[in-house]
Amino acid sequence: MNEETYFDGVKSYKLLAKKEVGQNFLIDPKVAERIVGLLEAKEGEKILEIGSGAGSLTYFLSKGPAKTEAIDIDEGLLAKLQNDFEGNEFLNIHQGNAMKFDYSPYDKVVGNLPYYITTGIIENILLGAKEATRVVVMVQKEAAERLLAKPRSKDYSALGVYLQYVSKAKRVFNVPRTAFLPTPNVDSAVLLFAIDQEKHNEEAVKMYRLAEKLFLNRRKTVYNNLRNLIHNEEKAKKALEAAGISMTARPEELSAKEYLALLNAL
Numbered sequence: 001m002n003e004e005t006y007f008d009g010v011k012s013y014k015l016l017a018k019k020e021v022g023q024n025f026l027i028d029p030k031v032a033e034r035i036v037g038l039l040e041a042k043e044g045e046k047i048l049e050i051g052s053g054a055g056s057l058t059y060f061l062s063k064g065p066a067k068t069e070a071i072d073i074d075e076g077l078l079a080k081l082q083n084d085f086e087g088n089e090f091l092n093i094h095q096g097n098a099m100k101f102d103y104s105p106y107d108k109v110v111g112n113l114p115y116y117i118t119t120g121i122i123e124n125i126l127l128g129a130k131e132a133t134r135v136v137v138m139v140q141k142e143a144a145e146r147l148l149a150k151p152r153s154k155d156y157s158a159l160g161v162y163l164q165y166v167s168k169a170k171r172v173f174n175v176p177r178t179a180f181l182p183t184p185n186v187d188s189a190v191l192l193f194a195i196d197q198e199k200h201n202e203e204a205v206k207m208y209r210l211a212e213k214l215f216l217n218r219r220k221t222v223y224n225n226l227r228n229l230i231h232n233e234e235k236a237k238k239a240l241e242a243a244g245i246s247m248t249a250r251p252e253e254l255s256a257k258e259y260l261a262l263l264n265a266l
Contacts, residue, residue, distance in 0.1 A: 001084070003029050003059070010054045011181055013080070023074070026056035026112055026138075028179040033060050038136045038172060038192055039108050041066035048129075050098045050111030050121065055081045057110060064090040066108070071096030103128030112138040112188075122147065123159055126166065126193075127205060135167075135193040144171055144189035156252045158211040165207065165256035166200045167193040207256070207263045214251045222254065222262075223247045230266070239265040 001009075007029050026032055036057055041047060045066040052058045052070040054077060061068040062085050070093045072078050081093045098121045103109065109125050109132055118139050125135055139147070148169060149155035163169045175188040214225045222245060227236040240247060242265035245258055254262075 006059050006084075007056070009084075010056055013054045013077075023053060023114075024112075024180040024182055024184045025054040026175075026179060027181050028175075029056070029059075031175055031179050032056040034173070035110065035112075035136060035138060035190055036060040038190070039066075039110055039134055041108065045107040046105055048103065048106040048109045048111075050101075050109065050125075051114065052081055052093065053077055053112065055084060057112065058085065058091065058093070061110075062088050062091050066090070068092070069094075069106075071098065071101065073097050099124060101128075103132070104130055106132055108132055108134045108136075110136045115140045115143065115186075118143045119147075119159060126159075126162060127208075129195075130200060133195050133197065135195065136190065137193075138175060138188050138190050140184075141174060141187045141189045144191055147191065151255050152253050154252070158208060158215045161211045161254075161256050161259055162204065162208040163193065165260065166204050167195045169193045203260070203263070207260050210263050210266075211251070211254075211259050218251045220250070221247065222249050222251055225251065226262075235266075 007027060010025050011027050013025055039047060043065040047061065047066045047068040049057055049061060049068055049070040052072045058070050058081055068091055070091060073095065075095060078093060078095055085091050085093065099117060103125055106129055109129055113121050146155040146157065147160060147163060148171060149160050170192055172190045172192050175190060177184050177187050213229055214222055217225050223236055223240055227233050230236060239262060243258060243261035245262060
């Protein structure tokens, strides 16, 4: 099936999009091709596509050279894709829930993420895809800004700390809302996470869990949060001193390196 015919078919599915699960189908083939190109897929690699939907990214993944497993929770859309790509040697298409999925076998991950569970899926990918070297996701622009927020900003988060440490994360390009049907109320952005395998380990996960706990009360000082967490004032003071962190610092002021130093001091 040629590109124009295929994407005309994607457009025809707009009436079947389910608003409750955030379905908006990408109808711009140039955008889809560019997203898949960011994976830099190679023969022998295993790629996971999350939320294959009406198949905009799947179309370009179907050309290889890597093997792709495409998952979606919508049985109707899966039937469409299984029919579209029947017999394709590069694709394995089946039902799967991105919030309850085993990411460990994959070298690279790609997806157009539903806005209402963006953070949860990215957390699952980062914690679960231990062998992954690249993750390419399309998210709402506002979500992209939160994920890439720097220390001392209101959008900085524990997940941002983890991203900052285990990957080189960047926004590659923005995607206008007109590239989708049904047309959403906001624009999107494509993010690339180039994972540092040396840092993507259990120590990083422990650092993330520590940051998560301290960010629960982000307006309080790290010292007060830590004191309450470990129930030991003296140990909290000594850990901050050993890590070189001020007693008056707040969770959103610390870099990933400082969180790691604090973890090691504890």
